[in-house]
Amino acid sequence: MSSDLYRVVNLGIKQTVNQIIDGALDSNADAIGMSGLLVKSTVIMKENLQELTARGLDQKWPIVLGGAALTRAYVEQDLASMFPGEVRYARDAFEGLRLMDAIMAVKRGDEGAALPALRERRVANTRVKTEDAPIDTRRSDVALDNSIPNPPFFGSRVIKGIQLSDYAGMLDERALFVGQWGLKGNRGEYETMVEEEGRPRLRALINEVQSKGWLNAAVVYGYFPCYSEGNDLVIVHHEGEHKGKERTRFTFPRQTRDRRLCISDFFASKESGKTDVVAFHVVTMGSTVSEAAAQLFADNNYREYLELHGLSVQLTEALAEHWHARMREELQVKSEDSTDLQGILDQGYRGSRYSFGYPACPDLEQQVQLCELLDPSRIGVELSEEFQLHPEQSTSAIIVHHPEAKYFNAN
Ligand code: B12
Incomplete structure (x- = not known):
């Protein structure tokens, strides 16, 4: 063609x-x-x-x-x-x-020329409009007898100056090479491309960004006492005069089918009288690498831009994965981790790391409460009016320790 x-x-x-x-x-x-x-x-x-x-x-x-x-x-x-x-x-x-x-x-005006037909609506939308239906807040069948880990502290902490060698091992090479850099081919071809082009370029680029000091990995994370109430996760104060009282709450959607899962089901309920623990983090690669990528783009260096941008966003993911692993260590549940990287990338560990905007918690607006709890401005990350994190190479998550917590689609 x-x-x-x-x-x-x-x-x-x-x-x-x-x-x-x-x-x-x-x-x-x-x-x-x-x-x-x-x-x-x-x-x-x-x-x-x-x-x-x-x-x-x-x-x-x-x-x-x-x-x-x-x-x-x-x-x-x-x-x-x-x-x-x-x-x-x-x-x-x-x-x-x-x-x-x-x-x-x-x-x-070529003869017979036409744009491809529009995709046809295949089934009439027969689902009941959810706004009119009462909201289902009945708990699902998620087990209630799981153990609750003891966090090393309540509240939040800031960690700066994290070395690349600490989190580079969590880099998802396939996501970088295929998803970002566009290396594609059949199995054998792909392996050759990775060996001959991908890895050498990756090594060179990593040396370059390190020697230029472009990576400023930082994290803000924390553990908070909480309980669930229907579809809500209620965070309570851990100190001060309001200790034990509601501090803020998140509302999660409940699946309308399958197991009817909802993230709040993974936490001890108000009626149980227990206090559970939830964790959050915001990680960033800092603004320097964002600016360096933007400069390459402005100078029309698209290939270099694509490579640097792709690496920086995948390193953001790697940092989030690395810090999640650290938090499992702190919660003393890391012994359940898968031993290889692919296992970890496939959630081979206890619990899950959900990001607002993803299918289990699609509502980006709830980043507001998360940012109130963690104050990521301390690592230079701001939430925009459109609930996006700046600099771009940043990501946030709610970390759930319940063994049944895995990715699911709330729709
Ligand atoms: C890498 C990634 C990140 C990176 C970088 C994001 C970035 N700015 O580039 C990091 C880790 C920083 C990140 C963070 C977040 N992410 Co993210 N991320 C991804 C991921 C895994 C891959 C995106 C990507 O780079 N793909 C590679 C590029 C080259 O592909 P592409 O953009 O899709 O473009 C291709 C095609 O779509 C097409 N195409 C695209 N546009 C156009 C236009 C035309 C005209 C044509 C012809 C073709 C075309 O051509 C391209 C090449 O094939 C996607 C999931 C996914 N699989 O897509 C989620 C995804 C984009 N992220 C998502 C979310 C929610 C977030 C966060 C909000 C999570 C959070 N709470 O922290 C944050 C937001 C960060 C911020 N700064 O605010 C959601 C967005 C959901 C939504 N519908 O809004 C996604 C879709 C995941 C999901 N399944 O829910 N993310």
């Missing part, structure tokens, strides 16, 4: 719809592509399409959308039904290219 050559004018991240329209007009674009990584971007995509329509520009450019936050159904059913122009979803860059070929064929 052959493709035309396309010039991509990269406008950069967090552009307003007006900047996108101006960019498309300035460069006389044939199509507009937008990428959405976080839930919030699904709303922004919709608003952008509405704005294009309001300005009478909906027929001017076909729109191609992609990114982890979007799904084919959302783009080709929900968005397509409100956008008079053409909008399509691209699962990856290759589908983006195929779409561009079709878009250009239509534009040239």
Whole structure:
């Protein structure tokens, strides 16, 4: 299959719809592509399409959308039904290219040329609207007789200057090489690429970022007394005049099917009279590496940008994994850990580390309570109005010790 050559004018991240329209007009674009990584971007995509329509520009450019936050159904059913122009979803860059070929064929007026059909709505949405249904707060069958570990302290602590050698062992090479750097091939080819390109480049890049002092790994973490109440997890004060009284609460969604799991079920209930313990952390690689990556991007050094950005985000994950392991050690449950890295990456340990925005706790807004408890500004991390952490190379989590706690989808 052959493709035309396309010039991509990269406008950069967090552009307003007006900047996108101006960019498309300035460069006389044939199509507009937008990428959405976080839930919030699904709303922004919709608003952008509405704005294009309001300005009478909906027929001017076909729109191609992609990114982890979007799904084919959302783009080709929900968005397509409100956008008079053409909008399509691209699962990856290759589908983006195929779409561009079709878009250009239509534009040239090639005989029989057409954009791929929109995905059809397969089943009518028969699920009862949850807003009208009473919220199910009945506990699931999660065991209640688990032991509750003793944390080494209550409250939060800040750890700075963590050495790369401490957490580099948790780096998920596959996620880096395949997911970020785009090394792909069949099994044998992939191994050769990893040996000949991936690992040598990784070693060189790690030496470079270390010698330049770009990595400033830091963590803020803590343990808090708590109990569950229905779908809520209630955090209580551990000291002072309000000791034992409610400090803040998180509300988690409950599955409507399967085991009807809800994160709060993993904690001792109010009625049990027991006090349980929950942990949280925020980890960051610091802002220097973010700025270095942004500079490469601004200088049009895309390959270097892709490599540095990819490494820095995977190191963020590695740091989160490493600190979670430290916390299991502190809670004295680490003896249950899997002995190899893949086992650890597949949650081969007691409990789980959930991040707000992930399927078991999709509500990003609850990062607010988490940040109140930990005050990550002490490691230079701020929560934006859109509940994103800055610098980008940061991640937060709620750490649950219950042996039955594993990833699940709350929908
Ligand atoms: C790496 C990663 C991170 C990294 C870096 C994130 C980053 N800014 O790059 C770190 C560890 C920092 C991170 C943190 C968080 N993350 Co994260 N993360 C991921 C992960 C595992 C991979 C994303 C990635 O880099 N993929 C590689 C790139 C190259 O792929 P891509 O972006 O999908 O793009 C490809 C295609 O989608 C397509 N494409 C994309 N856009 C476009 C556009 C066009 C026009 C076309 C043609 C194609 C196209 O082409 C690309 C190449 O194939 C995803 C899960 C996943 N598997 O996608 C979650 C994910 C993005 N993260 C998620 C969440 C919730 C978070 C946190 C909020 C968690 C938390 N509470 O801390 C934080 C937020 C951080 C912040 N600063 O606010 C959620 C987002 C959920 C949502 N729908 O909003 C995801 C989807 C995980 C999940 N399954 O729930 N994360």
